[in-house]
Amino acid sequence: MADFALLGEGLALDLANTLVREHGAAVDLLARRGAAAAWCAAHADALPGGRVPAAGLAALRDAVHETLDAAARRRRPDAAALALVDASAAAVRPKLRATPHGPVVAWTGPRAGGARALGAIARDAQAVLADPHAEVRACANPDCVLLFVARDGRRRFCTTAICSNRVRQARHRARHRAGTSA
């Protein structure tokens, strides 16, 4: 399976986080062959069925990334990106269905072009922004571009294990350099 920065942040954040930075260069993890299908397979439990065209997933990813990145950096988002997220969300409707194991959400709307899956992702992006207890943030590691939802106001890094350690080590090196040059 393709290597994703899978953070379990939910559909919208996980999709936005397929735009990463590796060794200082921007990398599109969805551009790799088979990556779109692999991403959908990794989120199969949350995505309505049906094939999602790679181009459609990448286009919505760009729009969701622009939307959530603008939220994290408190800047004005691109209007076309918002329009695409809204249109994708509006194409589908969640509907509660009873099962012997409790209610589940079923998605109604067109199947063509992976519209149901794209709609579920777009609605997740809207839900994240609508949640007053969820704040979209960008990782505090300046070399990292990943976004996450801080439900705990103190969270500053995408993954503490990787990014906060890197920042700590960088600070340590900077202090060390400052100490030797003084």
Ligand SMILES: [Zn+2]
């Ligand atoms: Zn990070």
